[in-house]
Amino acid sequence: MIIEPLTVPRITAVEHLIGIGGPFVWARTPSDYWLYAQLFSSTCPVAVEGDRPIGVVIAFRSQDRPSDIYVQDVVTHPEHRRKGIAGILLDSVRQQAATWECRRLYLTSEPDNVAAQATWLSLGFVNVPGDHTVNGVAVISDYKGPGKHRAVYELALK
Numbered sequence: 001m002i003i004e005p006l007t008v009p010r011i012t013a014v015e016h017l018i019g020i021g022g023p024f025v026w027a028r029t030p031s032d033y034w035l036y037a038q039l040f041s042s043t044c045p046v047a048v049e050g051d052r053p054i055g056v057v058i059a060f061r062s063q064d065r066p067s068d069i070y071v072q073d074v075v076t077h078p079e080h081r082r083k084g085i086a087g088i089l090l091d092s093v094r095q096q097a098a099t100w101e102c103r104r105l106y107l108t109s110e111p112d113n114v115a116a117q118a119t120w121l122s123l124g125f126v127n128v129p130g131d132h133t134v135n136g137v138a139v140i141s142d143y144k145g146p147g148k149h150r151a152v153y154e155l156a157l158k
């Protein structure tokens with residue numbers, strides 16, 4: 001397995017990979033992935049085995065708060081889960097973050113996404129305090145707009 005930045009020729013396969021990663025993630029449009037490959041590839045690592053993407057992280061450095069990197073999607077192919085791939089991909093983002101002297105990775109999660117919560121916690125992310133809890137997870141109401149309540153996780157970087 002190799003880790004490489006997202007490139008335009010990989011867009012179709014990555015879109016497919018994210019499409020089968022549901023129900024908590026869903027594929028965006030090819031134009032979105034073109035943007036990610038052209039403007040954000042250093043924080044969009046892809047795990048490739050043979051010639052097939054088996055994991056991907058889509059993340060972006062904030063222009064408004066340049067010390068922050070927001071992680072939009074993390075997906076590992078169902079046949080390759082629990083092998084550390086999400087951890088390796090997020091580590092790649094951390095390495096890029098370190099070169100920019102960023103201070104924080106953060107992401108949001110659906111409170112019902114038990115595998116994702118376990119992954120964030122195992123990798124050292126902290127559940128940011130919210131205004132209510134769901135299944136023991138702190139949730140911030142309306143975080144992504146009216147009715148879009150989210151659990152927020154962050155990883156402080158040195």
Ligand SMILES: CC(C)(COP(=O)(O)OP(=O)(O)OC[C@H]1O[C@@H](n2cnc3c(N)ncnc32)[C@H](O)[C@@H]1OP(=O)(O)O)[C@@H](O)C(=O)NCCC(=O)NCCS
Pocket residue numbers: 021022024025072073074075076077080081082083084085086087088109113114115116118119120122123
């Ligand atoms: C969440 C997801 C990305 C994790 O990917 P992964 O490559 O399997 O994760 P890793 O192998 O790096 O797991 C690291 C650790 O997280 C924890 N973990 C991961 N999946 C878990 C699960 N289903 N149950 C319990 N713990 C889990 C474990 O501690 C694991 O270490 P271990 O296997 O040594 O015990 C994967 O389950 C996935 O693609 N889910 C669907 C897409 C999604 O919902 N993404 C998150 C929202 S963006």
